[in-house]
Amino acid sequence: MNQFSYVRPASQQAAIDALTKDKSARFIAGGTNLLDLMKNGVVAPEKLVDINRLPLKSITLNNNTLHIGALTLNSEVAAHTLVTTRHPLLSQALLAGASQQLRNMATTGGNMMQRTRCSYFYDITMPCNKRTPGSGCSAIGGINRMHAIFGASDQCIAVHPSDMCIALAALDATVLVAGPKGNRRIPFGEFHRLPGNTPDKDNNLGKGELITGIDIPASPFTQNIYYLKVRDRASYAFALVSVAAALDISNNTIRSARLAMGGVAHKPWRLHEAEKALIGKTPTIENFRIAATVATQSARTYKHNAFKVPMAQNSLVTALSKAAAV
Amino acid sequence: MKKQAVGQSMDRVDGRLKVTGTARYFADHQPEGMLYAALVCSPVSSGRITAIDAAKALRAPGVADVVSHLNAPPVPGYKADNPNPKQGLKIFYDDRIYSNGQPVAIVVANTLERAVHAASLVKVTYAQEVHKTDMDENMGQAFQHKNMKDYLRGEADAWKKAPVHLEAEYNIPIEVHNPMELAGIIAHWETPDQLTVYAKTQGVKSVQQTLKTLFQLPESQITVHSRFVGGAFGMGLRIWPMEVATILAAKKIRKPVKLVITRKDMFTLVGYRPAARQRIGIGATTDGKLTGITHEAVANTSPYEDFTEAIVNMSRMMYACPNVNTRYQLVPLNLSTPVWMRGPGEATGAFALESAIDELAHQLKMDPLQLRILNHADTDPEKHLPYSSKYLKEAYEMGAAKIGWQQRSQTPGQLQENGWLVGYGMSSGVFSAGRGRATASATLKADGTLVIRSAAADIGPGTATAMVQIAADATGIDAKKIEFLLGESAYPEAPRQGGSSTVSTVGSAVNDVCRSLQQKLGEMASAGIPAFKGVKAENIQHEDGQLVAGNTRLDYAALLQLQQLPELTVTTTSQAGDERKHYAMYSFSVHFTKVHVHPATGVVRIKHIVSVADSGTVVNTKTARSQMIGGVVGGIGMALTEEALIDHRYGRYVNNNYADYHVPVNADTPPTDVLFINKKDPVINPMGAKGMGEIALIGFAAAVSNAVFNATGKRVRDLPITPDKLI
Structure with missing residues (x-):
């Protein structure tokens, strides 16, 4: 690990200034991912800007919109009554992620900033376009069992690792950002990026921009929801495939649906077409199968991850069945 | 008679030490002046080292030295031919790379962080050769080891003729032990020919023997401590090249050096279950x-x-x-x-x-x-x-x-x-x-406590607890008054903890040394205690930590006190007969x-x-x-x-x-x-x-x-x- 300086600005503006001034500076909150990356030599910031003391730790309801401050811990969000009653899908997704110890350190904003867990990204002896643009993608011809089936490029087939973000994508959250040019709001689906030709960029944050929180609009998705995570061990493992499913059902008809998947793409993979295919339908296994087929039409697989297509389909059907209790 | 100890659900004798963090594992020791090591490992899987540029690392703060095959002290016990199947990987012997992750240099500094950082500054150049790591691609290279002969009973492949039969292939991948405690060693040359190590091992005597051969020192000049081990599952059954590397670095620098390897290196440096x-x-x-x-x-x-x-x-x-x-x-x-x-x-x-x-x-x-x-x-x-x-x-x-x-x-x-x-x-x-061969010593003290020593290991099963129970039954002394000490090369010889044989092997030695102790006490009583006069030693009974002859009873402790002995030690070697x-x-x-x-x-x-x-x-x-x-x-x-x-x-x-x-x-x-x-x-x-x-x-x-x-x-x-x- 290289030497680095450490600052703890007293205000949000000072934090943003500190980051803007220094090219390699990074914000640090829970540090559950950044420290690993530094220890492995994947990143070597010269300055860490500790934001933990900024007043961004809150869960509040404003005009039916749930606001979660960026520094609210994953464990706090998962257990909060406003979350478990209004957006239980988010709570389920958070509890499916990491371990209790990690959730006690990890923050809402930090969770969104997690880098991929692709082995080749972490091992600096092997080429990786995300770590070193232009060096090549080791995963494409390597061990790619965990890798993307949607939206990948010939530059990168890594997947986004978060569970929380899959639920937030399904719930149409908005990311609140403060930066050198002022504040802005980013729809969740536009926060993370597909790899394209710039796999080194995970998201659309600009230099010096700080996530201050997220807003989740009121939704009818309080009852018929399910977060399914399929993984290689029962706890503390990243998803092979995960599904956030939320249905609004009345009179045995699906009024609206939200579906997003994890473990399948470089960003939380929202399934708009499959959602449309469900609207107006009765919640039956057969209709869920049709939606699952629609959902996986654009899948492209690699040497070791072809299983993810049937697993994704089956997981969608399973999650929808659980959500609909059929 | 008091209740038998063997068969009881007794708490671990070292349970409190372990849950309170008082138990000291190898890495917890801190000889004065100790330095910290980090390894530089090969990213190449086969080939030769063509150059090692350590200049930048040597200039980094706190760095004591960078040791590699270019400057390591010689290992007198290395045999000249390379590779030598009896010696495994001879660390820092030459420029040869056999596998990815093989240590090529060890960097020593005054803090762990400085050592790790300096290790990242060592520039090693390799001449890479073609490597083979894919089992399935290399099945054609399969050979039969001379000790692993074909076995045949009756007719070969008789299953083919059976009315009901099947043939199938079963595959397992490489599995890694991955105990919680990472591997490593503290090496301390107390004098140029007096070596002390704190090891993570399943056998202190085995480590001592290996070091004796490698460094050609008498046993008395090699001390191995390993009282607590945080899981091993087999990875501590031998000494590994990075441990020798640490010993070499300590020798060159003339200071104690500690190495604790990384989780990543647990996959490449301390064995695994083969595919x-x-x-x-x-x-x-x-x-x-x-x-x-x-x-x-x-x-x-x-x-x-x-x-x-x-x-x-x-x-x-x-x-x-x-x-x-x-x-x-x-x-x-x-x-x-x-x-x-x-x-x-x-x-x-x-x-x-x-x-x-x-x-x-x-x-x-x-x-x-x-x-x-x-x-x-x-x-x-x-x-x-x-x-x-x-x-x-x-x-x-x-x-x-x-x-x-x-x-x-x-x-x-x-x-x-x-x-x-x-x-x-x-x-x-x-x-x-x-059941192997082991030696134990039993020291009875005049306060009635009993200390048994054997150079056994406890990688987790609760060896000392079981030994105390065996000794309690063998002597009749209350288990609370018995201590079993292990994990020191200075103790009487015991084999490695492996192959499910510690209770059988070391337990037998404990049982037998307790019997020898009783015999000795009987002899002392018969010869020197008036109340037992005329009673032959072999006719004296032993019950609940007492010598008994007719109505005469005497505590073991009282016997020592009467004899004005602060303690009495007997040592016994125990092994199987021809039962097998x-x-x-x-x-x-x-x-x-x-x-x-x-x-x-x-x-x-x-x-x-x-x-x-x-x-x-x-x-x-x-x-x-x-x-x-x-x-x-x-x-x-x-x-x-x-x-x-x-x-x-x-x-x-x-x-x-x-x-x-x-x-x-x-x-x-x-x-x-x-x-x-x-x-x-x-x-x-x-x-x-x-x-x-x-x-x-x-x-x-x-x-x-x-x-x-x-x-x-x-x-x-x-x-x-x-x-x-x-x-």
Whole structure:
């Protein structure tokens, strides 16, 4: 690990200034991912800007919109009554992620900033376009069992690792950002990026921009929801495939649906077409199968991850069945 | 008479030390002036080092030295030829690279952080050569080790002629021990020819012997401390190259040096369970009598050392089968050398054999439990000897009753619970019950306390606790007054803790030294205590820590006080006689599992486990139960989650961390019932205790794969059984 300086600005503006001034500076909150990356030599910031003391730790309801401050811990969000009653899908997704110890350190904003867990990204002896643009993608011809089936490029087939973000994508959250040019709001689906030709960029944050929180609009998705995570061990493992499913059902008809998947793409993979295919339908296994087929039409697989297509389909059907209790 | 200590559920004597953090593991020691080391390891899997530029590292703050083959002190015991199969990897001997992750330099600094940083500044240049790490691509290189000859009983490949038969291949990947405690060593040259090390080892005497050979020093000038070990599972059965590297660095720098390796390096520096490709042919009559078993196995080894283990042996002796042939071969790959990992080769072989038995039962439309009972070996079919003790049939019955075996459907895929497919599976395990040679000393003090010493190890099973119980029964002294000390090379000789033999071997020495102590006390009483005058030593009885003759009783402590002795020490060496010529001695286990398989996602959840051990007398029911559960957890890993993945283009592991190499966690571990036969083996040793460490794991993976088949009708022959294999 290289030497680095450490600052703890007293205000949000000072934090943003500190980051803007220094090219390699990074914000640090829970540090559950950044420290690993530094220890492995994947990143070597010269300055860490500790934001933990900024007043961004809150869960509040404003005009039916749930606001979660960026520094609210994953464990706090998962257990909060406003979350478990209004957006239980988010709570389920958070509890499916990491371990209790990690959730006690990890923050809402930090969770969104997690880098991929692709082995080749972490091992600096092997080429990786995300770590070193232009060096090549080791995963494409390597061990790619965990890798993307949607939206990948010939530059990168890594997947986004978060569970929380899959639920937030399904719930149409908005990311609140403060930066050198002022504040802005980013729809969740536009926060993370597909790899394209710039796999080194995970998201659309600009230099010096700080996530201050997220807003989740009121939704009818309080009852018929399910977060399914399929993984290689029962706890503390990243998803092979995960599904956030939320249905609004009345009179045995699906009024609206939200579906997003994890473990399948470089960003939380929202399934708009499959959602449309469900609207107006009765919640039956057969209709869920049709939606699952629609959902996986654009899948492209690699040497070791072809299983993810049937697993994704089956997981969608399973999650929808659980959500609909059929 | 007071209650027997053996057989009790006694708390661990060092439990409090461990849970309060008072127990000092190797890395907790801090000799004065100690420096910290970090390794520079090769990213190349085969080739030569052409240059090492350490200039930048040497200029970094706090760095004492960078030691490599270019400047390491010579190791007098290195034999000149390279590679030398007897010496393994001779660290810093020359420029040769055999495997990815091989240490090429060790950087020493005054803090760990500085050492790690400086290690990243060492620039090593390599001339890369073609490497081979893919087992399947290199099966053509398989060769037979001279000690691993083909076995034949009756007719070879007789299974082919059987009316009911099958042939199948079973594969296991490389598995890594991955104990919580990382490997390493503290090396301290107290003088230029006086070496002290704090090691993580399963045998302090074994480390001492290795160092004696390498550095050509008398035993008295090498001290090895290893009182507490945070898990080892076999990785501490030998000394590893990076430990020698640390000793060399300490020698060159003339200061104590500590090395604790990284989790990543645990995959490449301290052995692993080798990958194995196995083929079983098995045949039976239509009513289920086995007529032939053929078991062939190929496992990997390193380019510089031939590691062998007993993969095919269970097939020779588990079942009464007239025709058996086995073959075992090795494929050298550009990987470090494997080492025994819990259960070792037997666990690998049992997966194949016990899966094949299940497949045969299915083909016969027979209950696999019945098939096993029908082919039960009443005498050892390989050695043609009676068993010293064998209660396997009872174990089958106990386990079947506990798991509810009668609920199993003979036809797969019939049972469901809450939308999950339900399956039941079972398997057997067997491991040689050994007894080696060990020496113990017993020191009785005038305050009535007893201290027993032997250079044994405790990697977790609770060795000292069991030894205290054995000594309590042997002497009649209350267990609270007895201390058992281990993990010091200065103590009387004991073998490594491995092969499930510590209780048998060291326990016998403890028992025997206690008997010697009593004899000595009897002699002293007979000769010097008026009340015992005229009573021959051999006629003095021993009861509850007292000498007894008629109505005369005398505390051991009182005897020492009367004799004005502060303490009395006796030392005894103990070993087996010729029992093994007359008896076959084995521990047996039976594993039953009930699994859930999610039909849509392929997720397997084990819901209930019953493991039964036929391991003779159980010395401590609490620690024995823990040991069995530990084996079961290892078995869950083998069955469902553990696989070290290599990218063969680089010859490099890609999941070398706890996040991606899936050791089972609590959520993977269901309620586990451990049952003991707990009947004394009349032959093996004075306690009648056979071993338990290996049988806890041996066979377990097959009990899971058989249950998965019973649930789904899908037979997974490639471990681990991850969800993708059941989709």
